[in-house]
Amino acid sequence: MADTVREIERKYEAPDDGRLPDVTGVAGVAEVVDKGVATLDATYYDTVDQRLAADSITLRRRTGGSDAGWHLKLPAGPDARDEIRTPLSETLPAELAALVRSRVRDQALVPLVRLVSERNVRHLVDADGALLAELSADHVTARRLTPEPGDPVEWTEVEAELAPGGDPAFLDALESHLTEAGLRRSAAPSKLARALAETGVASKADKADKAGKAGKEGEKAAELTAGDVVLDYIRAQIAAVVSLDPAVRLDVPDSVHRMRVATRRLRSCFRSYRKVLDRAVTDPIGDELKWLAGELGIDRDREVLTARIEERLAELADELRTGPVSERLSTWSQTSRRGSRERLIGVLDGERHLALLATLDALSATPPLRPAAARPAGDVILTAVLRDYERLAALVTTALAAPPGHDRDITMHDARKKAKRARYAAEAARPALGKPAKAFAGLMTDLQDLLGDHQDSCVARDALRELAEQAHAAGERDFTFGVMYGREEALAARREAELPALWAEVSREEHRAALRP
Incomplete structure (x- = not known):
């Protein structure tokens, strides 16, 4: 049985040491709770020509953490995605296969990239103990699997995820605090997008975007037909x-x-x-x-x-x-x-x-x-x-x-x-x-x-x-x-x-x- 969760999060470039900045001064935060370190091992699937990545969709099988299983993420607005989760299994559940069918058509889904993250998690809670957001520092190791195995690349990023039903304005206040501490918003919209770029597997969307920009620059003076x-x-x-x-x-x-x-x-x-x-x-x-x-x-x-x-x-x-x-x-x-x-x-x-x-x-x-x-x-x-x-x-x-x-x-x-x-x-x-x-x-x-x-x-x-x-x-x-x-x-x-x-x-x-x- 699939569950759907609206995920609202922001990603930030982080120092290599992966230390999380002190956020106790953020308005509304009464306590920062250390939730320890978890190892998350995820394999991302797509067609060979990356039809899912072209539409900013991710499909992964992940072990570790509290939500191990298959996850399909669909865009749902700025900083937001709908994550459809199913229990862990060896093969892709039919429910998720149906949801990507209009993109995948008759193409096979293959393992594209493997990401292993060492996640250091903090919960930001209010005076009543209610969760406001989860702040984590992820040390990521990414390895290309298709078309052939590649060398690993590593980076560290900070992720701020709003608690379910939370006010997005809280992320604005948190971001102000994080940027003052030296962090900056990540240029990549997701870990997968960064992994594709840094392992040399340029996504179809990236190629199309570059070609489109080049075409527009060369045709600025041309009249619309x-x-x-x-x-x-x-x-x-x-x-x-x-x-x-x-x-x-x-x-x-x-x-x-x-x-x-x-x-x-x-x-x-x-x-x-x-x-x-x-x-x-x-x-x-x-x-x-x-x-x-x-x-x-x-x-x-x-x-x-x-x-x-x-x-x-x-x-x-x-x-x-x-x-x-x-x-x-x-x-x-x-x-x-x-x-x-x-x-x-x-x-x-x-x-x-x-x-x-x-x-x-x-x-x-x-x-x-x-x-x-x-x-x-x-x-x-x-x-x-x-x-x-x-x-x-x-x-x-x-x-x-x-x-x-x-x-x-x-x-x-x-x-x-x-x-x-x-x-x-x-x-x-x-x-x-x-x-x-x-x-x-x-x-x-x-x-x-x-x-x-x-x-x-x-x-x-x-x-x-x-x-x-x-x-x-x-x-x-x-x-x-x-x-x-x-x-x-x-x-x-x-x-x-x-x-x-x-x-x-x-x-x-x-x-x-x-x-x-």
Whole structure:
């Protein structure tokens, strides 16, 4: 069974003698407790081309200390990583193998580096004896294992790790004290990164960073092309799809939504910028992204729908709640979620998903550029954004002219999708069109939100009708579901009434004129 721990720590260059500075003067520290010396022996695993290291991920098998076992560390913000731990075993646990699958794909994980640390540990505690942080001096011996064994390298570093649930501001106060004592922040983000650098195994990330810097310095005066703008956006979305895979597996809040949005942004970009990328290549990829978004949506849509119905239920006075409404809703939601979660993990484990990731890698490496990709970005990008706007305008005009009812609902839903596409096109256009593209994307977001709320109301009414039928069949009172249905119907009518004024603002010519370079 895996445990996840949020690790917030900072590393410092230390004197060779490895002595820890006196920190009794740090605000809040009442006592420094000597916890002795531990020997930690860790073997780090990666693919031969270091796919994990390229994304600042570490996977190790460690003995010694209080947390011996397999550890997978995923980036979680500045100074923070999520460490997923499993018990010590001879082989990599399946739980951790699944979490690195989107990066590793069909490549083998091999022992890359061995690190042996002699760790001198101090606990910094407050007046109540509660742990504030752990301060340690690590004398590290690192030896490269792949592609062939190398000579060992040694260094000493100080590590300050915040206690679980602690205030990160404490690390700021501690750092001030440490730097006054002559320590300085380590240039390497992790022991593994330093070991790779000092044993001569340059990581893929380091090589890419150096190449990128050299390229940018040589092209400072070069004008952005349409291909530059579109490919930067596409590569960012591909990276999001890959990096969110473990978060979805771990059921991190909002991870399914963010991964689904990345797939939609990719599909939308392929369509909006078809003058830049060859649709003969991107259309089949778009079909696969649509499939993945649909699988992600099974889980995500139910989460959103349940939250909306719960919100409507919370708005009702007690006298309008009859029967076991909350229990009925909970059963309906959880039954569906269990099935959808199992299905989604199966999708992420499937060969079709891996094949899609490989295809996206190939697209990024050898993009199917059309002649317009080589042109200056401004005109090409602007034309694509305005073309998406015109399609949106035609649908909104049709919706405004339609009488209330099913046809208007469908047209507003189609307009919502076009507003989203225009928004994504404007997001991608920001490097070429600047702040006006950001403002235009904001207008599209406002319109999308209104149209989305209207569509969500339509979907919620279908769900409430289903819940009422289930309650009736079980002999329960269905009055409350009918009340919520009526309120959703009234909300949809309000959104329809608000659309003309919002569209009048969104469609002002000056917004589009601002986009022109």
